[in-house]
Amino acid sequence: MPLIDQRDIPAEGRHDSGLGDIVASLFLSPKAPTAGGWIWGAGPVFLLPTATDGRLGGGKWGAGPTAVVLNQQGPWTVGLLANHIWSVAGKDDRADVNATFLQPFLSYTTKTMTTFAVVSESTYDWANKAWSVPVIPIVGQLFKIGPQILQLAVAGKYWAESPDNGPNGWGARVQLTFVFPK
Numbered sequence: 740m741p742l743i744d745q746r747d748i749p750a751e752g753r754h755d756s757g758l759g760d761i762v763a764s765l766f767l768s769p770k771a772p773t774a775g776g777w778i779w780g781a782g783p784v785f786l787l788p789t790a791t792d793g794r795l796g797g798g799k800w801g802a803g804p805t806a807v808v809l810n811q812q813g814p815w816t817v818g819l820l821a822n823h824i825w826s827v828a829g830k831d832d833r834a835d836v837n838a839t840f841l842q843p844f845l846s847y848t849t850k851t852m853t854t855f856a857v858v859s860e861s862t863y864d865w866a867n868k869a870w871s872v873p874v875i876p877i878v879g880q881l882f883k884i885g886p887q888i889l890q891l892a893v894a895g896k897y898w899a900e901s902p903d904n905g906p907n908g909w910g911a912r913v914q915l916t917f918v919f920p921k
Contacts, residue, residue, distance in 0.1 A: 743795050757791035762840075764805045764822065781806040784822040786836060788829055799829030801836045809844075816846045837865040852881035854892070864902070872900035873910075881918070888918040 741759035766780030773779075784805035790796020801824040809818025819842065826836035839862065846856035856877040863870050879892030896910040 740789070753794075755792055755794045757795050759790050760796035761787040761789045762822075762824070763787065764820075766805070766807060775810075776812065777808060777810050778818075779806070779808045784824060786824050786826070793833075797826070797829070797836055798833035799826035799836050801826045801829075814848045816848070817844070819843050835866065839863045839865070846877075854879040854881075854890075867902065869902040869905075870900045871898070871902065871905055873898050873906075875912070879914075879916075888920065890914075890916040890918060892916070 740761055742757070743759045744754075744756045762784060764784045765782040767782050768778065768780030782805060784803050786797070786799065786801030788796055788798050788800055790798070803822060803824040805820070805822035807818065807820045809816060821839070821841050823839045824836055841861045841863075842858055844856060844858040846854050848854045854877070856879070858875045858877065859872060860875065861870065861872045873896045875894050875896050877892050877894040879890045881888060881890050883889070892912075892914045894912040894914065896912055898905070898907045898910075901907055
């Protein structure tokens, strides 16, 4: 669930905070990696209009296909997550969704379970013919609270490309992930 605090978007001096829309992906995947060590999965992705403020979400329900492919060699992980979402219902006064999401990722995990990564969460908006391309360096640490494994990560976010009224410059993100190993 994305909690958003954005400043100066889309106009200088504007400040919005709250819950954003949820994107939920479901994957079917083979039980074991391929002979070359590749792990892959495919399935549906859903857009749920859960934003607490109209400026923090699209106001549309959406669905489409998603896929992921990755390879782990020692401490290194490389891969790509992709999806495409079309709006299927929602507020008529809000723009329809027709967007492709690409998330290439590269990470290195140390023996102490500290992860250093760089990712992009690029989106192409087919209706407006516009790219949003952030470059995101991340540092994360696995830890336990009782039996529960978690990862706390901090990240910078630099907007290499965005629409004219989109974000620019640097941003930051703090992320807490619950890990449920097999």
